[in-house]
Amino acid sequence: MFVLAACRQQESKIPGLQAEIDSLKHQLDNAYKPGFGEFMGNIQVHHDKLWFAGINNNWDLAEFEINEIKESLDDITKYCTDRPETNSIDMIEQPLQNVSNAIQDKNIKEFKNSFMTLTSTCNSCHQATKHEFNVIIVPSTPPFSNQSFKAVQ
Ligand code: HEC
Structure with a gap:
């Protein structure tokens, strides 16, 4: 009972x-969860800053910026599982690794070369995912006037 x-x-x-x-x-x-395009906008900023960090031999900042890119890519694989474009993310891993290696070696020539390949891989993915109108280039001017890209002495 x-x-x-x-x-x-x-x-x-x-x-x-x-x-x-x-x-x-x-x-x-x-x-609210950020969409694919918002992660990309974030990656765009860090791709830009990464370039100015590297060409200024500011390897600590370069390391920081490339990690920001990696984090946003990880977030895409975590939060954008409903987008078929997410499946193409693997193609950027090796180019990113090559830039990471150049940063570890503090090798500016390798940094520049691997940054070019990284940038063309951004575009390869945009082409593969029918976003070929989003064309990424090596930046010519720093993105912000309120941040110094020189290494702290
Ligand atoms: C996995 C494939 C892929 C890779 C790799 C990739 N993108 Fe994208 N990107 C996309 C897609 C898909 C969009 C469109 C997103 C949307 O639907 O809003 C996009 C959009 C963009 C945009 C437009 C966002 C906006 O708000 O104007 C920028 C800028 C961008 N990507 C930068 C980059 C950069 C820089 C890299 C390389 C470091 C990169 N992308 C690598 C797939 C990729």
Whole structure:
């Protein structure tokens, strides 16, 4: 008798729990999460800063900037699983690794070469994903006037 009563008591809680689950699901579906394009806009800034860090032999900053790019790419694989373009992300791994190696070696010539290849891989992916109108180039002027790209002495 007692067991039965306890069971009934539990059962009576189920509709309430279901309503709570539905409400949480609704909240999750409507929660803000950045889209593919927003991650790309972020990557664009760090790609730009990476160049000026590298050509100024500012290897600490260059390391920081390339990690920012890697983080945004990781976020794309985590948050943009519904976008088929995410499957193309692997193509940028080796070019990024080559820039990382140049930064580790503090080799400006290798940095410049690998940065060019990185940039053309950005465009290869844009072509592969029908966004060929987003053309990335090696920047000519620093993106912000309020940040110095010189190494701190
Ligand atoms: C996995 C393929 C892929 C790679 C690799 C990639 N992109 Fe993109 N990029 C895209 C797609 C897809 C879009 C369109 C996103 C959208 O739907 O808004 C895009 C859009 C952009 C945009 C336009 C965003 C805007 O708001 O104007 C910029 C800038 C950009 N990418 C920069 C880069 C840079 C810089 C790199 C290389 C470091 C890069 N992308 C590498 C797929 C890629």
